[in-house]
Amino acid sequence: AQTVTQSQPEMSVQEAETVTLSCTYDTSESNYYLFWYKQPPSRQMILVIRQEAYKQQNATENRFSVNFQKAAKSFSLKISDSQLGDTAMYFCAFMNPGNNDMRFGAGTRLTVKP
């Protein structure tokens, strides 16, 4: 099965600044999906952004963007203009579309400071 690694257990950022969360993965598949999910204290899992491996263009969603490096198997999340509401656990995830097997990294706890 594929593995997903998030090497930053905790990060903090000042409000309005930019922060980047790292994620690497290991797979032999050529087609797959990558995701970042946010889990606030309410524990609800919320999709932040999605990237399809065959698309070279990096996905963006408002203040959230990714840097997808397929050869390096890297998928980092950049949060611009950080807001207090961005404080949450962030999970990187990999999905194999053949069987929809979805695996998560260990998560990064992000704290946005006022």
Added chain:
Amino acid sequence: DTAVSQTPKYLVTQMGNDKSIKCEQNLGHDTMYWYKQDSKKFLKIMFSYNNKELIINETVPNRFSPKSPDKAHLNLHINSLELGDSAVYFCASSQRGGGDTEAFFGQGTRLTVV
């Protein structure tokens, strides 16, 4: 309308008891999952079903038995509960083959074994 709903939201029970967690999705998805989130927030896949067929069965004790009566439901039954089973259990669903695929999560069931 809740897309993926799990019941109950909280469950407190004694060691040795048998309990079930129910999950239903109204998204028409063909894949459903159970994940376990431990106290360190690590999300580990337990099972996934596609059209009622078991696809993924990770190294989960036999005391855990999933049941999918139809593709909209995936229940989790746990026999002889142990202290180490205390965790948050998430149900999720996704659709295979879709270009915009993502996993939708229920609100989680916090199981506490005393």
